[in-house]
Amino acid sequence: MVVALYRFLFTRFLFLMFLFSLCRLLFFLFYADQYEACTTGEILHAFVLGLRFDISILLAFNVVLVLPLALGRFFDIPKILFFLGKILFVLVNGILICINLIDLEYFSFTGKRTGIEILGIKDDIENQFSQLLTNYWHISLLGFMLFLWLLLRTLRLAYKPVLSARPKIYFTIGYALFICIAVLGIRGGLQLKPLRPNIAFSIEPSKLGNVVLNTPFNIFMTIGIAPIEPVKYFNDPTEVSSILSEWNAQQKNTLPNHTTPQNVVIIILESFSSEYMGINNPYAGYTPFLDSLAKTNLYFPHNFANGKVSMVAAPSILASIPGLMEEPYITSLYQTNTLIGLGAPLQDKGYHTSFFHAAQNGSMGFDAFTKNADFAHYYGLNEYKGNKEDYDGNWGIYDEPYLQYFKNMLNTFPEPFISTVFTISSHQPYSLPEAFKNTFPKGSLEIYPSIGYTDYALRTFFEQAKKEKWYANTLFVITADHTQMHDKKSYMNTRGDYAIPLIFFHPNEKLHADTSLVASQIDIMPSILDYLHVPNPNAALLGQSVFGKQIGHDYAVNFSNNTYRVFLKENYIEGSADKSFVIKDYNDRSLRAANEKEKKFIEAIIQYYTNGMINNTYYNWPVTKAPI
Known part of the structure; x- marks a missing residue:
């Protein structure tokens, strides 16, 4: 039967x-x-x-x-x-x-x-x-x-x-x-x-x-995910692109052309707030190595995350898509939209592209998303062949052995390559290898020992990477996915909720940029392409190269609880699509209503992002020539 x-x-x-x-x-x-x-x-x-x-x-x-x-x-x-x-x-x-x-x-x-x-x-x-x-x-x-x-x-x-x-x-x-x-x-x-x-x-x-x-x-599979509503602040979509192009006005690229192709390594640190560092803070912090790296290279003290979760960070960093809706892009209704990630223009230039995540394959949807962003090779927990003691019992592989594995894998890749690694040890429950249980300062927050451990893992990674032939021709970009808990009063505000590190480091070059300007995760993709002199004809209208930012044209964007924010140098614009926009200082005090220019800027961002997602035109928005 x-x-x-x-x-x-x-x-x-x-x-x-x-x-x-x-x-x-x-x-x-x-x-x-x-x-x-x-x-x-x-x-x-x-x-x-x-x-x-x-x-x-x-x-x-x-x-x-x-x-x-x-x-x-x-x-x-x-x-x-x-x-x-x-x-x-x-x-x-x-x-x-x-x-x-x-x-x-x-x-x-x-x-x-x-x-x-x-x-x-x-x-x-x-x-x-x-x-x-x-x-x-x-x-x-x-x-x-x-x-x-x-x-x-x-x-x-x-x-x-x-x-x-x-x-x-x-x-x-x-x-x-x-x-x-x-x-x-x-x-x-x-x-x-x-x-x-x-x-x-x-x-x-x-x-x-x-x-x-x-x-x-x-x-x-998209039932239960609420669609975002289209907006129409501007009748002509080219007015949106004109406003954004004016705010994105860049200085001419003065970066050198390289005779030797340059590699790129992006390191995304789990839950690393700028609050945890010593640099730019009146206390020692918990990241002595990262501080030392920041002091000798490009460090952006006014850098912001474009969201509050890891699934927002990956699209922001690798595709210049900030998290301006309640659902992360990776799991949203728009996850199958046309995606032009960082890997696409670099693969066209012969780059080997890869993404490493120490967690289980499928975690956060990174495996599928990074393939969509044209990172051809994905390495997760399934691909790791180290000792069983390297597994933290919760998420995946501890940072120190995983970063060494990452370095060893880089040794096998043809140059030039671009590779991203996402660490996990500073994720709750903040477990550490037995040998490091009492090694790092505890401080007042549960996360601090794991921050110290990840900083140590970075130190050992760079110490070993220096010995490799690819190291001398590699641009390193170090940032975080989002912030975590606070214990410093100066960070207990909206600014502190999004303040994360951003470091550009090259062992053989002195990089130049105005690090006093506002930056964010969506700036990383255009910055890398700018550094490599790789054109991107389908660039998003959000995000700027840090190597060409100009005073008065720098900004960062994010969204939470139905509220949009645009971070500027001295203050930020805040409001929702159906309410007025106000200017607040970084102590979160309302100062005044947004003026017409500020209002149009945030409205242009909302219309571009929202309608671009709905109509699948985020990388193909009708544009006009930027004002001269």
Whole structure:
């Protein structure tokens, strides 16, 4: 009986999988011109990978739907129940197939697979239903034909119970096992996190991710995530770009052209507030090595995080996307938008690109996101081959052994390379290796010993890296993902909530920049490209090179609790999309209403970011020539 049951279930799902693959083929054919540069092998890989997403959504909807059909094939149940089961099976799967056809046309408007945000235009769809049906009759016809095919095949299922002599317990056990298998299929495998839409874009080239995805999966995986509302402070989008271009006015690049290609290493420190350092503070701090590095290189004391969580930091640093909505970009409705990360222009210049995270693969969604940002190689806990004592028992590998592993891996990469490493030891619960339990100053905060340990790990990393041939030709960028708890009164304010270190260091060059100006994580990508003299024709309109910042044009942006902020040198602008904007000092006292220039600036930021996310135009916003 169990074999017959699985043969029956497999046949039903195989047909549904075929219909979904047919929809994928139609999508590919509709937009084949976008994939002309892809090889046949890459396209076939996208189709195969897409089966994983098809299995997930089809099992999620059918694990219960097929039960009455299965019962009707093996047991004497009321015929009406079997018939209703067939109708329900056809209706639900027919709707899924029709939804899968939406992007045969709608994709041309958005450039991405449709998500739950389509509900934001449901009234327009209802009002325009007749003309949509007329203008897109070919899509309607395709949907009707596939629906009819599904209906006819399902109605053919005859009510002919196979009366087995074996007890019903066999069926129960077999179906229970099927449910267990289905759960695995729905979550997409045994990986740490369930299957997410952005994982589709881990494929190379990443634009094939839209071929990998199916629209029902994308819609239902974004249910519960509220879409952001479009804004319209300015009727002409080019006015937005004009305002932002004026604020982004840069000095001419005077950086030297290198005869030897330069490597880049980005170090992102977990929960490192500027408050914990000694430099620029009236106390010793807990980071003697980082302080020494900062004193001899470019250190920006007015640097800010663009958000409060790690999942905001990665897009800010690697793609100049700040966290200006409640949901982090990585898990938002817009996670499948066109992404032009730091890896893209550098891969075009022959750079080897990689990202290292000492935590479990899948943690924070970094594996999928960094692939989308064109960091071709991801190294997580799964790839680490060190001692079991290096595991902290919670998150992943302790910073000291992991940074040594990172250094050893860099030794194997062809130059030039760009590589990012994200540390974890200063993350709660702040565990330390046994040998270092009582080594570092405790202070008044639980985090301080782990800050001291990570600083020590950085020291040992640089001591060993100095011995490697790539070191002399490498730009190091050191920053943090976000701040953590406070114990210094001077940091118990909005400024302190976002103040993190930013250091640019090159062992063989004296770097020049105005470090008194405001900087933030979204400045890192344009700064690195500026340093390397690599153009980025699709640069975001937020973020500046620190090597070209000008007084009066420097800023940082962030968002929390429905409140936008733009940090300036002496004060900051604060407000929400539906309220007035005010100027506050860095003790969080309101000074005055924002003037017209300040008001237009923050409104331009909000409109650019919000509408750019919704319309997938963040890197393709209509621009005008910047004022001279």
